[in-house]
Amino acid sequence: MIEEKKSLNFIEQIIEEDLKSTHKKDDLKFRFPPEPNGYLHIGHASSICLNFGLGERYNAPVNLRFDDTNPIKEEQEFVDAIKEDVLWLGFKWAKECYASDYFQQLYDWAVKMIKDGDAYVDSQDSAAIAEQKGTPIKPGVASPYRERSVEENLELFEKMKNGETSEGAHVLRAKIDMASSNMLMRDPIMYRSLHKKHHRTGNNWMIYPMYDWAHGESDFIESISHSFCTLEFLPHRELYNWFVKKVSKEGDFIPKQREFARRNLSHTVVSKRKLLQLVEKGIVSAWDDPRMPTISGLRRRGYTPMSIRKFADTIGIAKRENIIDASLLEFCIREDLNKTAPRVMGVLDPVKLVITNYEEGKEEWLETENNPEDEKAGTRKIPFSKELYIEREDFKEEANRKFFRLSLGKEVRLKSAYIIKGESVVKDENGEITEIHCTYDPKSKSGSGSEESLRKVKGTLHWVSVPHAIEAEIRLYDRLFNVESPDSDKEKDFLEFVNPDSLKVINGFVEPSLEGAGVAEKFQFQRMGYFCVDKESSKGNLVFNRTVALRDSWAKQK
RNA sequence: UGGCCCAUGGUGUAACUGGCAACACGUCUGUUUUUGGUACAGAAGAGUCUAGGUUCGAGCCCUAGUGGGCCAACCA
Numbered sequence: 097m098i099e100e101k102k103s104l105n106f107i108e109q110i111i112e113e114d115l116k117s118t119h120k121k122d123d124l125k126f127r128f129p130p131e132p133n134g135y136l137h138i139g140h141a142s143s144i145c146l147n148f149g150l151g152e153r154y155n156a157p158v159n160l161r162f163d164d165t166n167p168i169k170e171e172q173e174f175v176d177a178i179k180e181d182v183l184w185l186g187f188k189w190a191k192e193c194y195a196s197d198y199f200q201q202l203y204d205w206a207v208k209m210i211k212d213g214d215a216y217v218d219s220q221d222s223a224a225i226a227e228q229k230g231t232p233i234k235p236g237v238a239s240p241y242r243e244r245s246v247e248e249n250l251e252l253f254e255k256m257k258n259g260e261t262s263e264g265a266h267v268l269r270a271k272i273d274m275a276s277s278n279m280l281m282r283d284p285i286m287y288r289s290l291h292k293k294h295h296r297t298g299n300n301w302m303i304y305p306m307y308d309w310a311h312g313e314s315d316f317i318e319s320i321s322h323s324f325c326t327l328e329f330l331p332h333r334e335l336y337n338w339f340v341k342k343v344s345k346e347g348d349f350i351p352k353q354r355e356f357a358r359r360n361l362s363h364t365v366v367s368k369r370k371l372l373q374l375v376e377k378g379i380v381s382a383w384d385d386p387r388m389p390t391i392s393g394l395r396r397r398g399y400t401p402m403s404i405r406k407f408a409d410t411i412g413i414a415k416r417e418n419i420i421d422a423s424l425l426e427f428c429i430r431e432d433l434n435k436t437a438p439r440v441m442g443v444l445d446p447v448k449l450v451i452t453n454y455e456e457g458k459e460e461w462l463e464t465e466n467n468p469e470d471e472k473a474g475t476r477k478i479p480f481s482k483e484l485y486i487e488r489e490d491f492k493e494e495a496n497r498k499f500f501r502l503s504l505g506k507e508v509r510l511k512s513a514y515i516i517k518g519e520s521v522v523k524d525e526n527g528e529i530t531e532i533h534c535t536y537d538p539k540s541k542s543g544s545g546s547e548e549s550l551r552k553v554k555g556t557l558h559w560v561s562v563p564h565a566i567e568a569e570i571r572l573y574d575r576l577f578n579v580e581s582p583d584s585d586k587e588k589d590f591l592e593f594v595n596p597d598s599l600k601v602i603n604g605f606v607e608p609s610l611e612g613a614g615v616a617e618k619f620q621f622q623r624m625g626y627f628c629v630d631k632e633s634s635k636g637n638l639v640f641n642r643t644v645a646l647r648d649s650w651a652k653q654k
Numbered sequence: 655u656g657g658c659c660c661a662u663g664g665u666g667u668a669a670c671u672g673g674c675a676a677c678a679c680g681u682c683u684g685u686u687u688u689u690g691g692u693a694c695a696g697a698a699g700a701g702u703c704u705a706g707g708u709u710c711g712a713g714c715c716c717u718a719g720u721g722g723g724c725c726a727a728c729c730a
Binding site: 166327330 | 665667668677689722
């Protein structure tokens with residue numbers, strides 16, 4: 097009866113308080129502002145879920161805004177990939193915006209700031225400017241160009257814009273306070289000249305605005321009410337407010353920036369720069385390598401949008417540092433796939449099983465359920481014959497009573513088929529088992545209702561009929577790094593912690609119903625885990641990625 | 655020789671100032687099961703970084719300390 101109301105995170109609390117005091121419900125508007133210089137990762141997913149989630153919760157618009165102010169690193173390819181990822185997660189933006197859409201407005205405002213004495217052109221190189229900036233504990237000193245006349249500033253700024261000055265010769269700086277305890281307030285650079293082609297504005301601009309000068313202004317232009325970013329931008333807030341104040345008038349709707357802690361996932365890195373290194377050094381195959389924590393990597397690995405949204409929701413949002421255990425992400429995907437993934441049988445490490453008392457050449461098509469968690473999923477037929485593949489680790493010549501699988505003289509059930517009893521083994525010259533011989537109880541057929549079929553046996557094995565089996569490439573993944581937090585070691589580079597065994601490619605056998613499985617289709621290989629058809633898969637050459645193994649209490653016991 | 659942010663079980667989050675701190679993951683036990691999966695039932699595990707203070711009463715407020723993070727890119 098009493099509905100447990102979910103407690104609000106600190107972001108939601110801020111909004112609730114604003115709603116009570118300064119904001120109307122219709123004022124609410126959010127944005128997700130990626131820079132198109134790389135692919136989105138699980139950390140971005142969290143931010144996407146936060147912003148778009150807020151949009152859903154308050155029925156407020158959320159803009160997708162590309163922070164494309166650095167033509168050196170940004171490309172259309174990334175814009176497209178980012179849009180695909182956001183859409184795939186299931187969110188719709190109100191407007192697709194670009195900081196570059198505002199270049200003219202920004203320029204006009206900058207001119208006004210020059211006229212008002214709030215900005216000036218500095219003609220020193222970056223080293224000199226850095227030198228004068230001081231340190232966190234030492235105040236900066238004024239640039240010799242700080243008091244340049246308005247006319248000269250205007251003239252130089254225009255030349256910069258047109259590319260009539262050389263690339264590092266001048267910058268436009270805001271005139272604030274060289275002694276501020278906030279380094280960002282020590283006359284921050286607003287524009288640099290860059291004679292580069294921009295992926296959207298082409299060669300129209302030879303100057304490009306810096307982040308601080310573009311971001312808050314973009315928020316202001318779009319009437320964003322709350323601009324959420326990660327904690328490292330906290331010191332930028334003072335500057336954000338200063339800039340917005342310069343471009344706004346009394347009574348204008350003012351956006352507010354608030355900061356939350358970036359979400360870190362254990363055993364991986366969540367930094368575009370580092371992910372880029374993994375790609376460039378060939379440690380992974382691409383941005384969408386299934387081991388990557390990128391959204392495209394997770395998608396290829398077999399993660400669903402639901403699972404990622406659930407994950408983001410579960411980890412919440414706060415201000416303290418964190419390393420979220422990868423097992424939580426795994427829990428989220430298992431939970432989703434358990435409900436939705438059809439069950440099939442596939443043998444990863446095959447060994448041949450011969451049923452000696454089964455008629456040679458005979459085949460039976462046995463009925464089996466597609467998903468015990470979903471009655472509507474129905475049933476299908478799978479072929480059974482004298483020779484089968486079973487998992488090598490499912491047999492032991494002699495076993496203790498904790499081993500619930502096949503051993504000599506013991507009975508187990510073949511899933512949806514018969515009860516068999518281990519009789520003997522055939523080995524090669526190395527002592528390696530090449531065949532297991534067993535007998536079956538013809539009356540024990542699954543679902544027959546016979547007394548024999550109801551017999552309790554301690555184990556059930558999955559299997560694939562040899563003559564019907566389809567060979568498939570199977571890619572097994574492990575964590576990309578051997579340590580929980582590879583990028584927090586002060587001495588060692590994160591690359592030293594790369595797990596050399598993060599990918600294992602094997603050939604296994606799957607049941608024939610999988611013959612036409614399409615890219616991205618997801619299955620549970622019974623007892624083995626969840627698998628997803630890789631994009632490199634094709635009709636005659638099936639490739640499966642293991643998304644995640646099933647929970648395995650036996651593995652732990654061993 | 656600074657400024658700012660943070661500090662709750664192993665992990666991630668909760669707790670309207672007031673009944674020996676709750677939820678999820680993980681861990682461990684059982685039950686069910688033709689997946690050693692799922693489901694179900696249950697358990698262990700923190701007394702909220704430390705020291706003071708305010709208060710009848712503090713995880714929540716104040717002060718100091720300690721620990722961690724951020725800040726000196728013509729990156730975002």
